[in-house]
Amino acid sequence: MNISRAKGTKDIFFDDMKIWQYVEENIKEICIKHNIDQIRTPIFEDTTLFSRSVGDETDIVNKEMYTFLDKGNRSITLRPELTAGVVRAYIENGFSSMLTPIKLWYIGTMYRYEKMQKGRYREFSQFGIEVFGSDSYLADIEVISVAYELFKKLRISDKIALKINSIGCSKCRAKYIDTLKEYLVDKIDNMCDDCKIRYVKNPMRIIDCKQDKCKSAKQNLPMITDYLCDDCSKDFESLKQTLFDVGIEYEIDKTIVRGLDYYNKTVFEFISKDLGLAVGGGGRYDTLVEVLGGTHTPAIGFGLGMDRIILLLKEYELVKNNRNVDIYFIIFDSNIFPKVFKLTNDLRDLGYIIDIDICNRSFNAQLKYASKIKARYICIIGEDELKENLCGLKNMNTSEQIKVDMSAEEIGNILK
Numbered sequence: 001m002n003i004s005r006a007k008g009t010k011d012i013f014f015d016d017m018k019i020w021q022y023v024e025e026n027i028k029e030i031c032i033k034h035n036i037d038q039i040r041t042p043i044f045e046d047t048t049l050f051s052r053s054v055g056d057e058t059d060i061v062n063k064e065m066y067t068f069l070d071k072g073n074r075s076i077t078l079r080p081e082l083t084a085g086v087v088r089a090y091i092e093n094g095f096s097s098m099l100t101p102i103k104l105w106y107i108g109t110m111y112r113y114e115k116m117q118k119g120r121y122r123e124f125s126q127f128g129i130e131v132f133g134s135d136s137y138l139a140d141i142e143v144i145s146v147a148y149e150l151f152k153k154l155r156i157s158d159k160i161a162l163k164i165n166s167i168g169c170s171k172c173r174a175k176y177i178d179t180l181k182e183y184l185v186d187k188i189d190n191m192c193d194d195c196k197i198r199y200v201k202n203p204m205r206i207i208d209c210k211q212d213k214c215k216s217a218k219q220n221l222p223m224i225t226d227y228l229c230d231d232c233s234k235d236f237e238s239l240k241q242t243l244f245d246v247g248i249e250y251e252i253d254k255t256i257v258r259g260l261d262y263y264n265k266t267v268f269e270f271i272s273k274d275l276g277l278a279v280g281g282g283g284r285y286d287t288l289v290e291v292l293g294g295t296h297t298p299a300i301g302f303g304l305g306m307d308r309i310i311l312l313l314k315e316y317e318l319v320k321n322n323r324n325v326d327i328y329f330i331i332f333d334s335n336i337f338p339k340v341f342k343l344t345n346d347l348r349d350l351g352y353i354i355d356i357d358i359c360n361r362s363f364n365a366q367l368k369y370a371s372k373i374k375a376r377y378i379c380i381i382g383e384d385e386l387k388e389n390l391c392g393l394k395n396m397n398t399s400e401q402i403k404v405d406m407s408a409e410e411i412g413n414i415l416k
């Protein structure tokens with residue numbers, strides 16, 4: 001019987017892996033330049049972490065989490081998102097007593113049992129950043145600009161729309177929710193079952209319900225942006241003005257409320273213009289650290305779907321050409337291997353991609369292999385060459401052949 005991979009998972013290899021590495025290298029470079037530190041948190045956490053942060057009434061917690069009892073009878077959940085784990089780490093490791101702000105980035109796998117769509121898996125990866133300790137809109141700008149710079153570096157910034165909204169603070173939201181409930185009171189009976197529950201538990205989430213049944217009821221829905229308090233309104237205005245001033249294009253989308261319970265004030269999403277897919281999003285979560293047992297700490301972050309970014313790069317064929325092997329070493333018998341070992345590593349130290357026969361194949365088979373992997377050069381070393389401390393170097397494009405000293409510098413000079 002063949003065992004195939006579990007539904008919703010994938011293998012990444014060869015050319016695709018190179019695209020992943022290309023994206024990951026760019027992420028790392030941008031985060032280093034912004035003085036953002038990397039963090040790695042566990043793939044599984046105590047289930048309570050997610051029910052308390054993401055929210056009991058969300059689809060994620062109710063329907064999509066991979067939750068199980070471990071052998072010690074603890075309820076464990078494979079992380080469905082990464083913000084909660086980073087906040088837990090922030091509290092548990094005493095980050096609040098360290099130099100503020102704390103700026104963190106991560107790439108990691110997450111797990112949600114959900115319907116499969118294009119670029120959406122049950123095991124998926126996100127790149128995200130979380131910034132703790134600033135309640136200024138400047139932190140919002142910093143966070144959004146990191147995503148924007150990544151898109152620019154990957155040459156997809158003009159293919160992605162940034163949509164922003166403000167969902168207010170607890171103060172202005174209370175007033176808005178009363179108005180919203182009043183507006184919906186005679187309509188809710190005709191809306192979907194999920195919305196009926198949301199009406200009681202978290203009415204704002206009715207706004208992003210995608211059910212046809214609920215569309216007509218929502219036509220003239222009061223919007224939170226018309227109910228923002230002075231502080232929230234001033235912040236939102238400053239955010240919009242500064243995004244404009246620094247040249248980051250955005251649209252206001254009043255329907256963005258985000259699926260998780262912990263957001264407040266600034267929320268945003270990145271949407272692929274052509275494919276209509278969400279590439280990622282984020283927002284402020286000024287109360288979450290406190291909710292999870294820490295001291296009050298304003299915070300903001302985003303998560304971007306790595307699979308969606310890769311999908312876009314492939315869609316627009318924007319991937320940098322992969323580098324081929326610079327020199328393939330052809331050896332006549334395995335005894336020569338130790339003698340060229342130092343040379344191959346010296347060349348690798350100089351930055352070249354070096355490969356060598358490890359199958360004990362015939363000369364012709366090695367030659368064929370070198371040509372199939374499109375090696376730029378082959379280096380032939382036989383007993384005769386060894387005696388003179390020389391090697392034969394052949395340019396595979398021009399077929400030009402020369403003999404050079406067995407030194408990495410000499411060979412490197414020819415390859416330049």
Ligand SMILES: [Zn+2]
Pocket residue numbers: 168169170171172173228229230231232233
């Ligand atoms: Zn407010």
Ligand SMILES: [Zn+2]
Pocket residue numbers: 191192193194195209210211214
């Ligand atoms: Zn609904």
